[in-house]
Amino acid sequence: MNASTLLLIISATTALIVSVNLAVDPQNGLPKSEVMQLKGAVGPESIAFDRNGEGPYTGVGDGRILKWQGSYWDDFAVTSSQRKNCTRPFAPETEHVCGRPLGLQFDKKTGDLYIADAYLGLQVVGPKGGLATPLVQKFQGKPLIFTNDIDIDDHDDVIYFTDTSTKYQRRQYFTSLLSGDSTGRLMKYTKSTKEVTVLLGGLAFANGVALSKDHSFVLVVETSNSRILRYWLKGPYKGKHDTFAELPGFPDNISINSKGEFWVALQSFAQLLSISDSDLLGVHAAAMKLSEDGRVLEVLEDVEGKTLRSISEVHEKNGKLWIGSVVMPFLGVYRL
Numbered sequence: 001m002n003a004s005t006l007l008l009i010i011s012a013t014t015a016l017i018v019s020v021n022l023a024v025d026p027q028n029g030l031p032k033s034e035v036m037q038l039k040g041a042v043g044p045e046s047i048a049f050d051r052n053g054e055g056p057y058t059g060v061g062d063g064r065i066l067k068w069q070g071s072y073w074d075d076f077a078v079t080s081s082q083r084k085n086c087t088r089p090f091a092p093e094t095e096h097v098c099g100r101p102l103g104l105q106f107d108k109k110t111g112d113l114y115i116a117d118a119y120l121g122l123q124v125v126g127p128k129g130g131l132a133t134p135l136v137q138k139f140q141g142k143p144l145i146f147t148n149d150i151d152i153d154d155h156d157d158v159i160y161f162t163d164t165s166t167k168y169q170r171r172q173y174f175t176s177l178l179s180g181d182s183t184g185r186l187m188k189y190t191k192s193t194k195e196v197t198v199l200l201g202g203l204a205f206a207n208g209v210a211l212s213k214d215h216s217f218v219l220v221v222e223t224s225n226s227r228i229l230r231y232w233l234k235g236p237y238k239g240k241h242d243t244f245a246e247l248p249g250f251p252d253n254i255s256i257n258s259k260g261e262f263w264v265a266l267q268s269f270a271q272l273l274s275i276s277d278s279d280l281l282g283v284h285a286a287a288m289k290l291s292e293d294g295r296v297l298e299v300l301e302d303v304e305g306k307t308l309r310s311i312s313e314v315h316e317k318n319g320k321l322w323i324g325s326v327v328m329p330f331l332g333v334y335r336l
């Protein structure tokens with residue numbers, strides 16, 4: 001991608017974000033969020049609660065998965081056994097050794113935690129935590145390069161997950177976005193047979209995954225194309241896909257609430273470039289609620305970036321939005 005294309009993208013994104021800003025009630029933004037500090041850790045990108053409602057659990061930059069115990073964070077699990085030198089909160093150069101857990105999802109039947117580790121593939125750990133076991137690290141003889149997010153279909157014992165790129169690792173995410181790389185994939189792992197298949201290939205930065213409430217489709221976020229695709233699992237369109245929503249910014253993760261609506265975390269270009277000057281795009285963090293058929297129901301954002309500078313995930317639970325980020329040293333909590 002050359003500089004003028006980049007500028008075009010920035011201005012197009014700004015225009016869209018400005019138009020979304022107009023629809024936002026300034027009294028109803030995200031600055032009211034409280035924060036849950038992490039001690040000695042950064043980048044709580046993912047959020048999961050176990051089948052007893054305990055948590056949240058989150059994966060952080062040094063490779064650990066932490067569990068919130070009500071008043072403090074406890075070490076819960078790791079995806080690598082070689083963690084002797086994994087003490088720095090943020091060290092992208094050692095992520096392939098220490099692990100970088102991204103997507104987390106509990107299996108409601110077994111209580112096991114499934115983990116998408118950006119470098120170490122799909123893994124699983126029992127309800128008591130500890131060292132996780134790798135399940136999928138290769139596909140057709142080639143290593144997975146950037147495993148990102150997962151969702152579980154516990155009726156069918158199937159796991160959907162994304163490999164963001166077959167070329168660029170997580171620490172090269174920005175080059176991947178700029179290069180227009182579209183080697184991402186939506187994949188499926190069948191627990192009983194251990195079989196792995198590709199449902200959709202050629203995706204531009206394949207990111208968050210979320211199953212619909214009735215399990216008739218699975219959504220996959222294509223970050224660099226600013227859109228969400230819907231892959232049909234049942235019904236007349238089974239095996240086909242279409243565009244579920246086009247978004248004003250760069251969508252990251254997606255999650256479902258108890259009503260079957262979806263929360264999408266949006267990043268602006270300034271955040272992707274790690275520009276802290278709020279004037280460039282005039283927006284920092286945004287969370288968008290979409291209906292089961294892709295209509296925008298609600299937009300919450302921290303326009304001035306007062307509390308939250310970047311959002312990678314929004315998870316609705318117990319009347320609150322739990323907000324994760326790849327860069328912040330805390331989780332955000334917003335009362336709905």
Ligand SMILES: *[C@@H]1O[C@H](CO)[C@@H](O)[C@H](O)[C@H]1NC(C)=O
Nearest residue numbers: 045046102103104253255315
């Ligand atoms: C995405 O969101 C889901 C649902 O909240 C969560 O389980 C998962 O860990 C998140 N993944 C990432 C990569 O943050």
